[in-house]
Amino acid sequence: MKIDLSRKVLMNMYRNLVLSRRYEEKLIELFSQGKISGWIHSGLGQEGTGVAIGESLNKEDYLVPYFRSRSSLIAKGINLNELTAEIFGKNTGCCKGRSGEGHIAEPGLGIIGAGGVIGSSIPIGVGLAYAANLEGEKRVVACCFGDGATSRGSFHEAINMAAVMNLPIVFVCENNLYAEFSNITIQMKIKDIFKRAEAYGIPGVAVDGCDPIAVYEAMIEAVERARKGKGPSLIETKSYRWRGHFEGDPCEYRPKEELDNWLKRDSLIFYQNSLKKANVIDTKKISEVEREAKNIIEKAIQFAFESPFPSLEEIMEDVYA
Amino acid sequence: MKSLNFRWAINEALKEEMERNERVFVAGEDVGKPGGPFALTKGLYEKFGEWRVKDTPLSEEAIIGLAVGAAAAGYRPVVEIMFMDFITIAMEQICNQAAKLRYLYGGKVSLPLVIRTLFGTGLRAGGHHSQSLESWFVHIPGLKVVMPSTPYDAKGLLKSAIRDDNPVIFLEHKDLLRIKGNVPEEEFTIPLGVADVKRSGDDLTVVATGKLVHAALEAAEELAKGDIDLEVIDPRTLSPLDKDTILNSVKKTSRLVIVHEGTKPCGIGAEISAIVAEEALDFLDAPVKRLTFPFMPIPFGPLEDKLVPGKNEIIEAVKEILT
Numbered sequence: 001m002k003i004d005l006s007r008k009v010l011m012n013m014y015r016n017l018v019l020s021r022r023y024e025e026k027l028i029e030l031f032s033q034g035k036i037s038g039w040i041h042s043g044l045g046q047e048g049t050g051v052a053i054g055e056s057l058n059k060e061d062y063l064v065p066y067f068r069s070r071s072s073l074i075a076k077g078i079n080l081n082e083l084t085a086e087i088f089g090k091n092t093g094c095c096k097g098r099s100g101e102g103h104i105a106e107p108g109l110g111i112i113g114a115g116g117v118i119g120s121s122i123p124i125g126v127g128l129a130y131a132a133n134l135e136g137e138k139r140v141v142a143c144c145f146g147d148g149a150t151s152r153g154s155f156h157e158a159i160n161m162a163a164v165m166n167l168p169i170v171f172v173c174e175n176n177l178y179a180e181f182s183n184i185t186i187q188m189k190i191k192d193i194f195k196r197a198e199a200y201g202i203p204g205v206a207v208d209g210c211d212p213i214a215v216y217e218a219m220i221e222a223v224e225r226a227r228k229g230k231g232p233s234l235i236e237t238k239s240y241r242w243r244g245h246f247e248g249d250p251c252e253y254r255p256k257e258e259l260d261n262w263l264k265r266d267s268l269i270f271y272q273n274s275l276k277k278a279n280v281i282d283t284k285k286i287s288e289v290e291r292e293a294k295n296i297i298e299k300a301i302q303f304a305f306e307s308p309f310p311s312l313e314e315i316m317e318d319v320y321a
Numbered sequence: 322m323k324s325l326n327f328r329w330a331i332n333e334a335l336k337e338e339m340e341r342n343e344r345v346f347v348a349g350e351d352v353g354k355p356g357g358p359f360a361l362t363k364g365l366y367e368k369f370g371e372w373r374v375k376d377t378p379l380s381e382e383a384i385i386g387l388a389v390g391a392a393a394a395g396y397r398p399v400v401e402i403m404f405m406d407f408i409t410i411a412m413e414q415i416c417n418q419a420a421k422l423r424y425l426y427g428g429k430v431s432l433p434l435v436i437r438t439l440f441g442t443g444l445r446a447g448g449h450h451s452q453s454l455e456s457w458f459v460h461i462p463g464l465k466v467v468m469p470s471t472p473y474d475a476k477g478l479l480k481s482a483i484r485d486d487n488p489v490i491f492l493e494h495k496d497l498l499r500i501k502g503n504v505p506e507e508e509f510t511i512p513l514g515v516a517d518v519k520r521s522g523d524d525l526t527v528v529a530t531g532k533l534v535h536a537a538l539e540a541a542e543e544l545a546k547g548d549i550d551l552e553v554i555d556p557r558t559l560s561p562l563d564k565d566t567i568l569n570s571v572k573k574t575s576r577l578v579i580v581h582e583g584t585k586p587c588g589i590g591a592e593i594s595a596i597v598a599e600e601a602l603d604f605l606d607a608p609v610k611r612l613t614f615p616f617m618p619i620p621f622g623p624l625e626d627k628l629v630p631g632k633n634e635i636i637e638a639v640k641e642i643l644t
Contacts, residue, residue, distance in 0.1 A: 062394070093427070094427070094429075095425060095426050095427040095429070096427030096428070097427075098424060098425050098426070098427055099425050099426070099427075103425060105422075105425070105426040105429065105430075106429075107393070107426065107429045107430050108429070112390070112393045112394075112426075112430065113390065113393070115417065115418060115421075115422065115425065116417075117413060117417055117418075120386070120413060120414065120417065120418055122386070123382060123383040123385070123386020123387060123389070123390070123414065124386050124389045124390040124393070124418060125390060126383060126386060126387050126390060127386055127387040127388060127389055127390015127391040127392070127393070127394070127398075128390040128391070128393065128394050129390070130375075130387055130390065130391050131390065131391040131393075131394030131395065131396045132394070133372065134344075134346065134372055134373075134391075134396060135394075153382060154382050154383065154386065154413075154414075157378070157380035157382050157383035157386075158383050158386060160378060160380070160383075161377065161378055161380055161383045161387065164378060165375075317428065318423055318424050318427065318428030319423075319424050319462050319463055320423075320463065320465075320487050321423060321431035321432075321433070321486035321487050
């Protein structure tokens with residue numbers, strides 16, 4: 001792993017990776033204790049991709065998030081109190097408790113487009129990119145989704161439209177080999193989703209999703225391409241989810257050896273070791289970052305617990321502007 | 322006042338709103354350089370340029386998605402679905418995304434988009450080019466549905482639809498494009514959610530939509546010779562529906578005929594009938610009668626003329642009720 005990025009970038013990604021990992025672990029714990037209603041789609045094991053995506057974007061850029069990537073929301077700057085309150089369905093949540101865990105938005109940070117229907121966010125991302133073009137302020141869109149979403153017509157229509165219109169958008173597909181309970185061999189004949197880029201006339205590349213630096217470097221190249229007006233790209237990140245599709249999913253459809261092999265590729269441990277080797281962090285720093293993460297998470301959970309649910313009147317508002 | 326074709330009323334509304342607000346843009350299939358398959362966007366590309374009058378690929382789902390995203394980013398897209406029959410391809414984006422994201426995001430975005438589409442019989446082009454699916458959208462909270470019947474209504478309502486901060490489905494009847502009507506020279510808008518009493522009368526209320534407003538007015542003219550005085554109401558906006566105007570009329574005349582082009586089950590006539598039954602039952606002297614297209618796909622060719630309810634069917638229904 002070559003490390004020639006600025007210390008600031010490396011440390012941002014490290015802090016966010018630790019925070020994301022501990023947050024995912026905490027959510028699993030809370031859900032298993034029955035403290036969160038609805039469901040949790042854990043991103044445990046895939047956090048390395050999201051921290052790099054968030055780091056590669058400017059504050060004004062748009063993020064259409066992949067539902068499993070809380071790490072991308074964190075790296076984009078989402079307020080963890082408001083995110084947690086939203087997951088708990090409280091009225092102090094970033095969506096006033098209306099969305100829950102499944103589709104988080106924070107328009108103030110440019111986080112827009114997620115919804116409960118997989119793949120429907122992709123054309124919305126293209127719309128954000130169209131607006132960015134009209135505006136002329138060089139904003140780009142990172143439009144993120146999983147492997148399953150690329151079976152939707154909306155994916156193909158959207159990426160084709162973005163390509164022919166030369167829009168400032170980076171499509172990021174986190175391929176974790178499973179769409180809910182279906183292995184990727186049920187979804188497609190091809191093995192590499194990035195190769196679909198060629199069908200639309202745009203550049204495509206695959207990177208190791210467990211390596212934040214590799215993802216970051218691919219993102220920077222694609223983001224710069226978009227910002228310069230040179231059009232869209234497709235980045236496929238190869239990774240694996242350690243948990244089921246949702247918490248409670250017994251996951252009988254996956255072979256144990258496959259999971260065991262991927263468990264060995266821990267993005268946090270690998271990244272931590274690389275940074276230690278390059279003298280960017282030491283044991284003292286690691287403890288400090290872990291402690292900081294723990295504090296932030298504890299405060300966020302307390303905030304969520306103490307916040308009220310929306311009232312019946314509140315929940316009926318905002319149907320129309 | 323000036324005499325204006327329905328199609329130029331649409332064209333003028335688009336032009337004026339695009340001049341008024343640079344965030345308004347048009348997109349759809351063949352709307353740009355070609356000026357639209359029915360010339361509705363003619364001249365806009367030359368005036369406003371490629372990026373405000375955008376030709377898109379043949380991708381209805383992505384066209385609406387593009388509108389949703391651009392609206393979320395603060396723009397005011399006016400996208401076109403060439404034939405309403407194709408809007409079915411984009412139902413997911415319209416009903417799950419455009420209609421609901423404001424609500425799901427805690428009111429933190431508004432989606433000020435307009436989806437214009439050509440609907441209805443008249444081209445004799447068969448089952449995939451002639452449908453009236455307005456009631457599908459009336460059923461979805463978060464959307465507004467507008468259906469003008471005259472050039473005046475078309476221009477005024479389209480301008481309001483574009484200025485509205487909600488997703489609006491704007492339905493243009495393809496058989497009305499060539500009709501002429503009086504339109505003010507000066508700037509004007511018509512508010513959404515307000516019905517129009519197109520003809521005052523005392524004996525029976527006819528609520529009609531789209532091109533059938535004109536059939537109802539023709540029926541009224543003929544029946545007037547026989548001393549039967551029809552009140553003709555054009556809802557103009559189907560959602561939110563101006564039910565007060567309809568109820569006040571029914572309370573006055575005690576009789577109601579509803580005529581629309583969609584099929585009967587769960588059509589706009591079903592909704593209006595239910596409202597009247599709920600809120601004005603005691604005022605009715607006769608059952609409500611609905612005249613609609615029969616429950617079948619629309620056939621190709623001139624046979625469509627025999628199946629769409631028209632002046633004669635309305636006259637027959639009125640006479641039946643009054644005797």
